[in-house]
Amino acid sequence: MNPLKKLAGETAIYGVSTILGRLLNWLLVPLYTNVFFPEEYGIVTNLMSYIAILLVVLTYGMETGFFRFASNEKESATTFSTGFISLLCTTILFWILIASFLSPLSQFLNIADHKDYLILLALTLGFDAITALPFANLRQQNKAFRYAGLKLINIGINLGINLFFLLLCPWIQANFPHFPIVQIWNPEFGIGYIFLAFFISSLANLILLLPDILKLKFILDVKLLGKILKYSAPILVVSICGMLNINLDKMIMPELIPEAQNPLYQTGIYGANYKLAVIMTLFIQAFRYAFEPFFFAQAKQNNSKQVYADVLKYFVILGLFIFLGVMFYLDIVKILIDSRYHEGLIIVPYVLFANLFFGIFFSLSLWYKLTDKTRFGAYIAILGAFITISLNLLLVPQFGYMGAAYSVLACFVVITLISYIAGQHYYPVPYDLKRILFYIAIALLFYGLSTFISNENQWVKMAAKTPLLIFFAFVVIQKESLWKSIAKILRR
Numbered sequence: 001m002n003p004l005k006k007l008a009g010e011t012a013i014y015g016v017s018t019i020l021g022r023l024l025n026w027l028l029v030p031l032y033t034n035v036f037f038p039e040e041y042g043i044v045t046n047l048m049s050y051i052a053i054l055l056v057v058l059t060y061g062m063e064t065g066f067f068r069f070a071s072n073e074k075e076s077a078t079t080f081s082t083g084f085i086s087l088l089c090t091t092i093l094f095w096i097l098i099a100s101f102l103s104p105l106s107q108f109l110n111i112a113d114h115k116d117y118l119i120l121l122a123l124t125l126g127f128d129a130i131t132a133l134p135f136a137n138l139r140q141q142n143k144a145f146r147y148a149g150l151k152l153i154n155i156g157i158n159l160g161i162n163l164f165f166l167l168l169c170p171w172i173q174a175n176f177p178h179f180p181i182v183q184i185w186n187p188e189f190g191i192g193y194i195f196l197a198f199f200i201s202s203l204a205n206l207i208l209l210l211p212d213i214l215k216l217k218f219i220l221d222v223k224l225l226g227k228i229l230k231y232s233a234p235i236l237v238v239s240i241c242g243m244l245n246i247n248l249d250k251m252i253m254p255e256l257i258p259e260a261q262n263p264l265y266q267t268g269i270y271g272a273n274y275k276l277a278v279i280m281t282l283f284i285q286a287f288r289y290a291f292e293p294f295f296f297a298q299a300k301q302n303n304s305k306q307v308y309a310d311v312l313k314y315f316v317i318l319g320l321f322i323f324l325g326v327m328f329y330l331d332i333v334k335i336l337i338d339s340r341y342h343e344g345l346i347i348v349p350y351v352l353f354a355n356l357f358f359g360i361f362f363s364l365s366l367w368y369k370l371t372d373k374t375r376f377g378a379y380i381a382i383l384g385a386f387i388t389i390s391l392n393l394l395l396v397p398q399f400g401y402m403g404a405a406y407s408v409l410a411c412f413v414v415i416t417l418i419s420y421i422a423g424q425h426y427y428p429v430p431y432d433l434k435r436i437l438f439y440i441a442i443a444l445l446f447y448g449l450s451t452f453i454s455n456e457n458q459w460v461k462m463a464a465k466t467p468l469l470i471f472f473a474f475v476v477i478q479k480e481s482l483w484k485s486i487a488k489i490l491r492r
Contacts, residue, residue: 028162029275033338035166036191038268044191045271046254046264047109049247051121056239058094058129061232062087063136064369069228070140081219083228084133091126098122110254120195127202134209150208154201161197165189234374238365241381245388245411246358249396249404250274256396270401272337273344276330277351280322284359287315295366305429312363316436317476319356320443324472326352327447328465331458347405349447354405357412364416367423376422384415435479446472 032041062083070076098105098118106115138147169185189196250271257263295308326333327349334345368377388411395403423429446468455461 028159029272029336030338031162031166032194033272033341038272038340039262039264040191040268041272042254042264042266042268043110044194045250045267047111047117047121047195049250050109051125052247053240053243053251054125055128056236056243058091058125059087059132060090060229061235061239062228063132064235065228065232066133066136067140068231068369069224076140077217078219078221079224079228080133080137081216082221082225084130084213084216085218085220086225086229087129087133091129094129095122095126114192117192117195120192120199124195124199124202127199127206131202131205131209134212137212150205153208154205157204158197158201161200162194165193165196231372231374234376234378235369237378238374238381241378241385242358244385245381245408245415248385248388249392249401249407252392253396253401253404256392257400258397261400266401269341269344270347270404272341273347274351276333276336276345276348277326277355279326280319280352280355280359283319283322284355284362287359288362291363295370308363308366308429309431312360313432313436315359315363316356317439317480319359320439321469321472323349323352323356324443324446324469328450328469329462331462344401347401350405350409354409354412357409357416361412361416361419364419364423367419367427367429371427373426376426377419380415380418380422383418384411387411387414438479439476442472442475 032044036044066079066083070079102115102118103112106112106118109118111117135147135150138144138150165185169181170187172179172181173185173187250267253267253270254263257266291311295304301307330345330348334342365377368374388407391407391410392404395406397403399406420431420433450465450468453461453464455464
């Protein structure tokens with residue numbers, strides 16, 4: 001089977017679960033922005049940024065290490081068992097630490113009066129860490145449909161709990177005041193129901209994966225574990241720095257913006273508008289799930305480097321279509337958040353392009369993973385984190401959340417360029433750089449032209465931008481000589 005078709009097929013399957021799941025979560029964004037004030041949503045944004053980084057720490061690159069050694073070891077089951085036991089032990093240690101320092105941690109996170117928030121989040125993190133390798137094993141075994149099904153169940157439970165506690169319960173209380181809904185619902189718990197939904201859905205995933213986990217023979221190969229950890233340690237640094245690059249702005253924004261400018265309010269505005277780039281995020285996440293096991297397996301083929309080059313080119317093309325689509329039809333996309341948050345729409349193009357470059361950076365990262373030079377990935381990621389921290393410290397106090405948007409874009413552009421240059425030295429891949437840059441330039445040109453189109457009627461304005469998207473598609477089809485393929489599809 002054509003490897004590009006195989007990758008596209010698996011990306012589509014992972015994408016369905018990811019996209020449908022995130023779309024369901026997307027439905028929660030207007031709910032959150034209507035139910036909670038920006039200051040309250042700012043607390044959620046801030047806490048979830050810490051959670052994203054902690055999950056990377058708790059899995060410490062074990063998934064990538066599993067993909068690397070499961071294909072080389074005679075018994076992949078031993079690799080899985082060894083990694084799982086390691087994750088289970090470190091998760092239990094994490095829970096003990098949280099329980100020991102619950103009060104000071106709650107004070108540090110500005111939730112001293114809601115230690116239950118931290119308990120729910122810690123348990124959720126632990127369950128996610130424990131299930132990380134069983135999910136990776138499904139990807140390794142190409143069980144994309146089972147993987148997607150479990151993820152959709154997780155999202156469905158999360159959505160249902162949110163809707164029940166944040167929408168249905170208040171409605172029952174308002175319309176049927178004598179109904180004893182307060183026995184299971186406390187309006188003072190507020191944003192805590194968001195964390196409760198995460199906890200229950202994560203626990204459900206663990207229960208559903210128990211049949212896979214209980215099949216283990218629970219063999220701990222200490223020597224193999226040492227090899228995995230040595231390989232994964234730089235990946236952990238890369239992952240932590242990568243998550244810092246994405247989440248650090250939301251973590252430190254409340255500390256950098258002067259109190260007179262309402263830092264939690266700005267954090268809430270930024271966090272809500274950041275989510276409008278979710279289509280790009282979904283595309284990248286689906287691609288990452290399929291691409292990592294793909295490029296390890298493809299490395300054994302003679303034409304692997306040309307395949308990698310083609311993958312990056314088509315990835316960029318699809319990413320640019322998403323960028324233009326979101327920006328041209330932003331008047332539709334923005335209805336996902338309450339109008340109180342619309343002042344932050346100006347960050348959306350920066351965040352979209354930053355996420356696109358993050359995807360390019362991930363695609364380029366194959367060079368240090370395939371050559372076992374993962375330490376170089378760590379060096380680049382550390383540099384990226386330094387850029388992110390420096391620019392946020394410099395720009396956020398002066399420009400508020402716009403400074404954070406400038407910082408995240410600058411960081412990913414710089415580390416992508418560095419990774420490309422280093423990769424061409426250690427593992428040269430014939431990327432069609434001229435054509436990729438041409439497509440990026442055309443997309444930016446069309447976006448720039450679209451900003452001059454203005455009309456009080458948003459539908460007329462969006463219709464006037466549509467020819468630009470069509471013309472971009474025409475340019476791509478012409479350049480890639482896709483006319484015959486399109487005609488073949490139409491005939492079918």
